[in-house]
Amino acid sequence: MNRTELINQIKTKKNFLCVGLDPDIEKIPSFLIDEEDPIYSFNTKIIDATAPYCVAFKPNTAFYEAYGLSGITSLEKTLKYIKTNYPTHLLIADAKRGDIGNTSTMYAKAFFKRLNCDAITVAPYMGSDSIKPFLQFEGKWAIVLGLTSNEGSADFQQQKINDKYFYLNVIETCASWGTKENMMFVVGATKANMLDAIRKIVPEHFLLVPGVGAQGGSLQDVCKHGLTKDIGLLVNSSRGIIYASNQKDFAEKAAEEAKKMADEMSQYI
Numbered sequence: 001m002n003r004t005e006l007i008n009q010i011k012t013k014k015n016f017l018c019v020g021l022d023p024d025i026e027k028i029p030s031f032l033i034d035e036e037d038p039i040y041s042f043n044t045k046i047i048d049a050t051a052p053y054c055v056a057f058k059p060n061t062a063f064y065e066a067y068g069l070s071g072i073t074s075l076e077k078t079l080k081y082i083k084t085n086y087p088t089h090l091l092i093a094d095a096k097r098g099d100i101g102n103t104s105t106m107y108a109k110a111f112f113k114r115l116n117c118d119a120i121t122v123a124p125y126m127g128s129d130s131i132k133p134f135l136q137f138e139g140k141w142a143i144v145l146g147l148t149s150n151e152g153s154a155d156f157q158q159q160k161i162n163d164k165y166f167y168l169n170v171i172e173t174c175a176s177w178g179t180k181e182n183m184m185f186v187v188g189a190t191k192a193n194m195l196d197a198i199r200k201i202v203p204e205h206f207l208l209v210p211g212v213g214a215q216g217g218s219l220q221d222v223c224k225h226g227l228t229k230d231i232g233l234l235v236n237s238s239r240g241i242i243y244a245s246n247q248k249d250f251a252e253k254a255a256e257e258a259k260k261m262a263d264e265m266s267q268y269i
Helices: 001-015 037-054 068-085 101-114 130-136 164-176 191-199 219-226 249-267
Strands: 017-021 054-057 090-097 119-122 143-149 183-187 206-209 234-236
Touching: 017 037, 017 090, 017 249, 037 068, 037 249, 054 068, 054 234, 068 090, 090 101, 090 143, 101 119, 101 130, 119 249, 143 164, 164 191, 183 191, 183 234, 191 206, 191 219, 206 219, 219 234, 219 249, 234 249
Parallel strands: 017 054, 017 234, 054 090, 090 119, 119 143, 143 183, 183 206, 206 234
Antiparallel strands: none
């Protein structure tokens, strides 16, 4: 999915919601456990229920890798289900890959070619050769970790080098390797007050913003500081939507939470 297609989807659906698919066997409804593939079953019901109210899905690969081969199988089936049934939704692999050279190229081939994802989250710590291989695929996106919402972001990202925050150096340098057409940045919703400085560096890039809802981030603050003329935001919610209920009505409750967020977003479009 290219940038124009993404913007059109946002304006057509009047939201910029990304639903995170982070299935945890201990949290999904117990009546699904006896099914042949409980993770896949859970995912498909969540996907069907929330698809009308979002423009993107983001499976976090750790929640599948934790279950070994069966989890990887569930991931592949989930990705195929989304691409088959909801091809106009942006499909993001939240994999946070960050190796170099041929290794990064193989990661890119795995997620862009074999798994047919539109985007992948990547870690920039190892520099240009950990990012550039992901930028060689037309119509695909590298989503670079810029300023994350966790407390540990203060350890490195928020340190100053010559009176400039390290995360601003990272974002500015990475932006020079790609374009607004193939690169996004992760910026945590709990750091909304820092979006003004980020927007001075990347005024037109899309930002993937986790942390609204369960982590305490404010959609209003994110929009106040991060919106662009093309919206420029994908706001992710995972736990607050997919675990809205663990009863028979879990899909309906997920849809309600997604719709609630989508309706709030519509006022900014």
